[in-house]
Amino acid sequence: MAVNLLFVTSNASKVREAKHALGPNWKVTHKNLDVPEVKTESMEETIQRKAETAFSLVKKPVLVEDTGFFLDAYPNFPGTYTKFCIKRIGLDGFLKLLEGKNRQAGFETWLGYHDGQNVRTFTGSVKGSVADKPRGKAAEKLPYDLIFIPQGEKRTYAEMPLAEKQETSHRAKAFAALKKAFP
């Protein structure tokens, strides 16, 4: 059975990846809105609150997404503050923080689906490392893809075609989990 999803996000690149991951039987509608986030240090708690906020704004079943980037050298950073940090210190700041440090890193995507009564969450993660400098051409608003090399690869996500990135990506895994949970 096809499912309609109202994906509330200000990031069109994430909608594109969602459609790619879910395939043609799913109808994904993009509601372009930057949902106010109550940041906690837990990705799961943050996505739950975000789903509740989105539902209270849109007043119908909604899907929201939040992706955190994580550096092994600085546990839980930038985590739930991923978007804030890239705006403020940029990729240069991240590369500086990692000079001479452990370059292992990871992404976690969290999805929150509010069906009108409850929130269900789905997650997907990937491990890898941070490149010495930005490489490739990232989709709009996915800047970390320029420096992230998934495990077993030599290319950054931004150097890979979307179809290839989606084979392993955190976001694709989270959408696969969501897809599996729906009848």
Next chain:
Amino acid sequence: MAVNLLFVTSNASKVREAKHALGPNWKVTHKNLDVPEVKTESMEETIQRKAETAFSLVKKPVLVEDTGFFLDAYPNFPGTYTKFCIKRIGLDGFLKLLEGKNRQAGFETWLGYHDGQNVRTFTGSVKGSVADKPRGKAAEKLPYDLIFIPQGEKRTYAEMPLAEKQETSHRAKAFAALKKAFP
């Protein structure tokens, strides 16, 4: 006229500085509670919401405080995420971010007083620079004092006695503004 203040904070060092700044005619009571913060990128908006949250929890007139640290090299960083960032990247992270960069920095303290009906805000700021390494002995939960040198000084805040720090500090200035506004 003496004023009673119920200062809601989990940071006892800030209470000590408040008492020092306000003097003996003020009765400052410490309510030890970590008020949940809705982070925005504006210090003023953040303190207003924090005051509202604190009032809703305590149900009597309350004072809350938030201090942001700001690096000229990375505008608006860490700003409203000051506490999060020190927990995650530590002073070492900040020193790394500033290698070869402009070391000018500043502090902004914001106070929010909720009288039961409205929130009044007061602020104080100070400019200075970041030392090459941590120096001195900081009061508990004021770690940035170890690396911050106020303008015209050679010592970090953590190398100065409290009475001297208070002559120029952002927090003392914010409390001076509050004091002036009360009858």
